[in-house]
Amino acid sequence: MKKFRLGWVVLFFPICVQADSFGQGQRPVAFTHAVIIDGNGGAPIENGVLVVRGERIEGVGPAASVQIPADAAVRDIQGKVILPGLADMHLHFSHGWNGKTTDLLGYQRHLNALLYSGITTVMDTGNSLPFIIQVRDEIAAGRLIGPRMYCAGPILDGADPSWPSISYSVTSVEQVPAVVRRLKQDRVDIIKAYGGLSDSILAALVREASKSSLALFVDQGWRNGSLELVMGDGVTAFAHVPDFPPSSDALNMMKPRQVKFITTLAVVESYSRRRLADLAFLESSLIKDTTPAAVLAELRAEAARVYDDSLSASVRENTQRLRMRSSNVKTLFEAGFLLAAGTDAPYPGVFQGEGLHRELELIVEAGIRPLDAITMATRNAARIIGGEQEWGTLEPGKLANLLVINGRPDQKIQDTRNIETVVLQGRIVDREALRLRP
Numbered sequence: 001m002k003k004f005r006l007g008w009v010v011l012f013f014p015i016c017v018q019a020d021s022f023g024q025g026q027r028p029v030a031f032t033h034a035v036i037i038d039g040n041g042g043a044p045i046e047n048g049v050l051v052v053r054g055e056r057i058e059g060v061g062p063a064a065s066v067q068i069p070a071d072a073a074v075r076d077i078q079g080k081v082i083l084p085g086l087a088d089m090h091l092h093f094s095h096g097w098n099g100k101t102t103d104l105l106g107y108q109r110h111l112n113a114l115l116y117s118g119i120t121t122v123m124d125t126g127n128s129l130p131f132i133i134q135v136r137d138e139i140a141a142g143r144l145i146g147p148r149m150y151c152a153g154p155i156l157d158g159a160d161p162s163w164p165s166i167s168y169s170v171t172s173v174e175q176v177p178a179v180v181r182r183l184k185q186d187r188v189d190i191i192k193a194y195g196g197l198s199d200s201i202l203a204a205l206v207r208e209a210s211k212s213s214l215a216l217f218v219d220q221g222w223r224n225g226s227l228e229l230v231m232g233d234g235v236t237a238f239a240h241v242p243d244f245p246p247s248s249d250a251l252n253m254m255k256p257r258q259v260k261f262i263t264t265l266a267v268v269e270s271y272s273r274r275r276l277a278d279l280a281f282l283e284s285s286l287i288k289d290t291t292p293a294a295v296l297a298e299l300r301a302e303a304a305r306v307y308d309d310s311l312s313a314s315v316r317e318n319t320q321r322l323r324m325r326s327s328n329v330k331t332l333f334e335a336g337f338l339l340a341a342g343t344d345a346p347y348p349g350v351f352q353g354e355g356l357h358r359e360l361e362l363i364v365e366a367g368i369r370p371l372d373a374i375t376m377a378t379r380n381a382a383r384i385i386g387g388e389q390e391w392g393t394l395e396p397g398k399l400a401n402l403l404v405i406n407g408r409p410d411q412k413i414q415d416t417r418n419i420e421t422v423v424l425q426g427r428i429v430d431r432e433a434l435r436l437r438p
């Protein structure tokens, strides 16, 4: 065990990417003439000021209402937008483009791609437990620069797990208390429950997770959002928006219990292969600057695959599934449910970092206003994990995780991609240093 730990320390240290503090010491910084989108979904402030002191936001609001400290360094960003750093609340922090291969040593590239793309918080919903806990803890301790991370550790699945290398098999109700106790001891942030679990095991998990104050996120495929899963003391958070329209009985059962969902439209778009039909999106700097040529070549080969009957059937099924999931995003949003943005990266065409911007575009395509889509990747992302006291909106006292953007993402969601500056806990991220070196 000792040898194992030492091995990781050696790996982690030499490749940390430095972030620069604002000004000198604790000198505050005031962004002036900013358009401020605070993450709450309201109309932007057109001539706003935001003051950062240390790692937190000291003041934010219309210019006339915010006192600029006498010793502040002033950054006039005339007409540019400030919004909270974005969050991807469903990804798997692993290498590969196909959602299947895992190369844990690729972690630095993925951290870089996420931060480069303005993602300042992520939730890993299934991974190798010791690996993901250590990455999370190294970031939290400031020894590794990366987005704040929440994690599930392993996926809990049945006797024959879908993702064996990152799953625990739970095959009896009797096992459940010990499994949950162990995960709590191992300091996971959430529990992820998968499709192979029986109803009785799932019910036991709901009870034990609640006793241990651990949020339980469920993915049971087509049963997500169904009455049978949400009846009684049932599931209260789903890792995906349902693929079938929830019945009115299910909606009535879920509403008072404030059931929460993660959007994950990007992964279904990947299965539908819609994005692979035109690879022009690979020219995006968020992909080009962060992805090795070999990975892009593999993706091009995948896109050129000749369709056989089974692939054609899968494309038809997933095209319909994307329509259904998109329509459910709108239905659940309009019914007042909490939805947080998440991608399920990596999948073909779903990249760490860029994927979240694509997810926002798909949410808007589903009929959601751009400002509400941004709220799903900021305020709602924080709420779904109970982080709203610390991050998710631009308010005094919260961590200064923010982006300076060219354009108007409140009017054109694609503009979230035009990132000029990323600030992580009060420090400007050196985006140049995050770019992939040839």
Ligand SMILES: [Zn+2]
Pocket: 090, 091, 092, 125, 126, 344
């Ligand atoms: Zn997933």
